[in-house]
Amino acid sequence: MLLSSSSLPSKQDSWPVLPHLNRLTSIARRNKLQVSLAQIKKQQTQHVLILNSLSGEVSTTTSTGKLRVAYQGVPGAYSEFAAKTAWPDCITVPCRVLTDAITAVETGRADGAVLPAESTKEGTALQNYGLLLRHDVSIVQELNLFVHYCLLAIPGVKKGELKRVISHPMALAQCNRTLARLGLDCESVEDTAGAVKLLLSHKMLDTAAIASSRAASLYGLNILAHGLQDESWNVTRFLILSRVPRIMWENRFRIKTSMVVAHHNETLTLLLKVLSAFSSRNINLTKLEVNNPSKDDGLVMMLDVQGGFYKEFPCVLYVDFEGSMADQKVKDAIAEISKSPVFIRILGCYAADPNIYGLQ
Ligand SMILES: O=C(O)C(=O)Cc1ccccc1
Known part of the structure; x- marks a missing residue:
């Protein structure tokens, strides 16, 4: 076993090591690793401590040395953007549901997971927090993302032909008033970019998706409207989860x-x-x-x-x-x-x- 610093990109240094020692040692014990206090102290100059297991059970990086961040959704989802913003060099790992992303971290198949935690319009995403409570993971970073929603449809489809809109429940909730004004029925799907893929795979000509303009360009959809969110100030707070708590030991940052x-x-x-x-x-x-x-x-x-x-x-x-x-x-x-x-x-x-x- 070795206790090593990781290359987690970080805007901050600094974490007190000792308060987290118990947790580190218990993780190590569970993985049949030995932790030496001297080793931990020696690592204090590094930004982040992460346990590596020679058995591979808690492998923290890929062979390329890049960190893997799991998120719910497919490429083009807001959570993917959050992962790339938090850790720009990471490899993003798409997951069907949020539990899969968190479990990937818990089992060492990913180094981090993205959890949409709360939004200015809807408050705390209690369901997502509920998942966090049921897993042995820690919050290591927060990230606020201004979320701008677009109405996307298959090329050729006009706004007047739409009957329905599909998207992630958070997106539908944040565009609730606008969608009511447009008179569109709403249906929840797993994620915003996934909604775009669904439109395409089922050639839905009476349905639009709410997603990012990035999803529109990734999958070749038309943007019928911009800025669908009910509140102009529409910010979502994402939490980045890791298996091992991040350890700060210097108070240079808030x-x-x-x-x-x-x-x-x-x-x-x-x-x-x-x-x-x-x-x-x-x-x-x-x-x-x-x-x-x-x-x-x-x-x-x-x-x-x-x-x-x-x-x-x-x-x-x-x-x-x-x-x-x-x-x-x-x-x-x-x-x-x-x-x-x-x-x-x-x-x-x-x-x-x-x-x-x-x-x-
Ligand atoms: O579906 C997505 O794109 C997500 O990442 C989940 C989400 C949806 C809406 C706002 C923030 C996160």
Whole structure:
């Protein structure tokens, strides 16, 4: 076994190593690897630590040395663009559904996966967060993408001939008002670029797809309308997931941490406790969201990554804050919340990305 630095492209350096040692060692043990503290310390000058397994089970790169990033969809999907923006040299791995992309990371078939996490119009994509909770992966990067939707149809098809529009549910939701105005029926498919391929393969002459202009040029479709999104400010936040947490040890960049607090008791009381633990220490929250599914939707299932088993909760709180797990005040805030009967899982510590990237 060797513990090596990876060539993960990164805008940031810097992560405290020690807070993540336990996790690294447990991953190593699970993969029958030996980790030496000296080796880890020696690597502190590198940006990112990733465990490599000689057995190949946790192989982190291809033979070309490029990282593989799995995403839901086919080439031309917004998630593919997010992967290429986050890690420009990566090899993108298309997957039919998001679970496949996350499982690819968990099993070492990919080094990263793209998770569309929230959008300015629709808020948190709770289903996608739900998937994140059920897998042993960590958030290592965030990325904000300005999403501009186009109405695409097979060449020759006129706008007036359309009856239906197909796309990813997030795209349909973000264009809801515009589509109602156009009087088109909506149907969900796995991804935006996949919708374009479907139009072509089934020669659909009464149907349009909502996708990017890049998808239009990749597959040779006509753009009938630009800017279909209901809100002109339409940004989607993507999270990049990896099997091994990224480790920051220097505070040159604004660092953010995402965590989930799960519980069985009164939500409002817990919410107040979380607010007080962070505000009394002047820690800025960048997200605070309650997921309290209805009885019909069942409980929220979460993987206890230390124990290796699943737990179920009637309610979870998603909390993002500025700071890293190496900050004493962050440790104190979490210790204070932990005095309540809650289950806390740190989803990742990563550099806050102030940029918004554009894609037509
Ligand atoms: O379907 C796609 O292209 C995706 O990558 C998922 C998605 C859809 C709409 C906004 C952001 C991500």
